[in-house]
Amino acid sequence: MGEKTFDTQKSEAFAERMIDVLNAGALALMSSIGHQTGLFDTMKHMPRASSGEIAKKAGLNERYVREWLGAMVTSGVVECDPEGPSYFLPAEHAAWLTREATPDNIAVFAQYIPLLGAVEDRIIQCFKKGGGVPYSAYKRFHQVMAEDSGQTVVAALIDSILPLVPNLVDSLTDGIDVLDVGCGVGRALNLMAKTYPKSRFLGYEFSREAIAVATTEAKGLGLSNVRFEEKDVSSLPDHDLFDLITAFDAIHDQAKPDKVLEGIAKALKPDGTFLMQDIAGSSLVYNNKDHPVGPLLYTLSCMHCMSVSLAQNGAGLGAMWGEEKAREMLNAAGFARVEVKKLQHDFQNCYYIVTKN
Numbered sequence: 521m522g523e524k525t526f527d528t529q530k531s532e533a534f535a536e537r538m539i540d541v542l543n544a545g546a547l548a549l550m551s552s553i554g555h556q557t558g559l560f561d562t563m564k565h566m567p568r569a570s571s572g573e574i575a576k577k578a579g580l581n582e583r584y585v586r587e588w589l590g591a592m593v594t595s596g597v598v599e600c601d602p603e604g605p606s607y608f609l610p611a612e613h614a615a616w617l618t619r620e621a622t623p624d625n626i627a628v629f630a631q632y633i634p635l636l637g638a639v640e641d642r643i644i645q646c647f648k649k650g651g652g653v654p655y656s657a658y659k660r661f662h663q664v665m666a667e668d669s670g671q672t673v674v675a676a677l678i679d680s681i682l683p684l685v686p687n688l689v690d691s692l693t694d695g696i697d698v699l700d701v702g703c704g705v706g707r708a709l710n711l712m713a714k715t716y717p718k719s720r721f722l723g724y725e726f727s728r729e730a731i732a733v734a735t736t737e738a739k740g741l742g743l744s745n746v747r748f749e750e751k752d753v754s755s756l757p758d759h760d761l762f763d764l765i766t767a768f769d770a771i772h773d774q775a776k777p778d779k780v781l782e783g784i785a786k787a788l789k790p791d792g793t794f795l796m797q798d799i800a801g802s803s804l805v806y807n808n809k810d811h812p813v814g815p816l817l818y819t820l821s822c823m824h825c826m827s828v829s830l831a832q833n834g835a836g837l838g839a840m841w842g843e844e845k846a847r848e849m850l851n852a853a854g855f856a857r858v859e860v861k862k863l864q865h866d867f868q869n870c871y872y873i874v875t876k877n
Contacts, residue, residue, distance in 0.1 A: 543595065548633040550591040551617070555627035559588065560617040563598070563609035570604055623671040631664045632816075636823040643823050652830030655727065661824075662730050666705045672869060673768050673797060674707045678715055684861050685793055685873050688764065692716040696763035699724065701753045701784060702770025706734025713738070713746035721746040724753050756783030763789055768797045769869075772841050773825040775834025781853035785876060794855065794874040800862065803842030812867055843870060850874055
């Protein structure tokens with residue numbers, strides 16, 4: 521066979537796509553800034569206004585706001601009238617960019633781009649030498665993750681996620697013992713403790729900073745049925761202690777996920793339930809080609825989830841370990857029954873309902 525002819529049209533189309541990638545990456549950075557500074561929230565409630573008026577309302581520096589507005593206008597996020605000029609955030613756009621839009625605020629997720637970019641140099645060194653980047657290198661990670669889970673898990677926890685498990689809501693109302701593995705800053709556990717005062721809740725998390733935040737929130741809410749402990753979750757207490765164990769987006773980045781799952785199986789009562797939320801996807805990359813946020817999830821995995829595990833000489837499963845691998849590991853850990861459910865509004869996550877019998 522002769523050499524394949526160079527497809528100029530295909531090449532130029534790819535170049536155009538890469539230009540779009542550069543613009544989208546820049547927009548992600550500016551969207552993160554718009555979220556963190558409250559500019560989107562401010563503009564949602566403003567009529568058409570000058571950069572000075574917007575900056576004054578937001579309590580920010582006008583020169584920086586004006587340049588940010590330039591990025592927003594040229595990306596089609598903000599409308600601009602040439603006279604003045606004046607700027608306006610359409611309600612149709614604000615519906616996906618403001619705190620009032622939760623759980624649909626996409627600007628929350630834009631924060632991951634600069635967060636990951638801050639460790640790019642260290643990740644490149646890992647490409648060359650192996651190993652990983654530790655949790656401590658990721659500034660604001662717990663804050664961003666808390667906002668993320670606040671939209672995907674906490675917002676849907678009481679009305680949508682817990683009811684996925686048959687009879688669980690009734691059991692929580694009557695009073696059971698619950699453990700949350702990798703509880704982060706404790707928003708999910710504190711919400712459950714507040715909603716079900718007769719149940720008893722315990723959260724394990726290795727980050728001292730996160731435990732402090734969780735404990736402070738619990739005290740502020742006046743909760744006496746929840747407590748948090750700094751603990752390596754690869755070593756859980758024996759045996760048969762909990763009626764319900766939860767893990768929200770916490771298993772795939774563990775150093776020893778197999779040991780964590782084995783420990784969960786041992787700590788769970790014979791008739792108890794393990795409820796695990798994790799990223800929806802396949803263990804086989806070609807099955808993820810049409811995933812709506814596939815590139816984002818593999819990037820998050822490469823630059824965080826996989827790397828923090830490898831930094832501990834761990835398994836490095838990554839966020840895209842997939843349903844096939846998850847089922848395999850749950851069965852190996854001693855669970856006999858694994859049921860996977862999804863919520864209609866949530867394409868990003870799977871909910872595993874797991875029992876020993």
